Ligand code: SF4
């Protein structure tokens with residue numbers, strides 16, 4: 265839970281305005297701070313900041329606090345908050361937008377698997393056109409917690425042995441065309457926010 269005293273000089277109102285112009289985030293400044301989103305969120309008890317508090321921080325422009333919060337990574341995209349918001353604010357979309365910016369700005373909690381998985385998935389699909397589960401999990405574990413691999417060894421081997429997990433890299437034909445296409449779009453860690 266955020267307990268630090270905040271000062272107005274730390275806020276960046278321009279950033280808040282930019283967020284409010286992103287698709288799905290348009291209702292940011294109409295938030296009533298009623299807390300219906302937090303009350304209906306099945307995961308808020310595990311979050312460091314409730315969804316309502318994330319909204320409050322974003323609209324005041326406290327960028328670093330919002331982007332480095334665990335909340336945006338715990339969000340399960342269940343849309344309960346959005347469905348219960350009296351102002352029809354798309355809280356889930358806002359969470360997605362913050363996740364993309366946190367990855368791009370490297371402001372996510374260090375070694376947290378979720379943003380690392382997202383980056384590796386994007387990089388793999390961009391390069392090969394397909395996801396290869398074995399390599400994806402391997403790269404995520406090496407970057408987040410290599411010791412995790414020891415706990416996965418037994419199950420992993422069983423999956424490989426029974427043909428349910430392939431060590432082969434999946435790829436499509438014409439990957440150069442895919443790279444050319446995605447070259448015009450956002451890159452890993454620099455996704456549009
Ligand atoms: S339910 Fe909607 S209006 Fe209420 S605090 Fe959450 S985002 Fe704001």
Ligand code: SF4
Nearest residue numbers: 305339340342343345
């Ligand atoms: S979409 Fe995310 S923030 Fe909203 S209720 Fe579900 S888990 Fe909570």
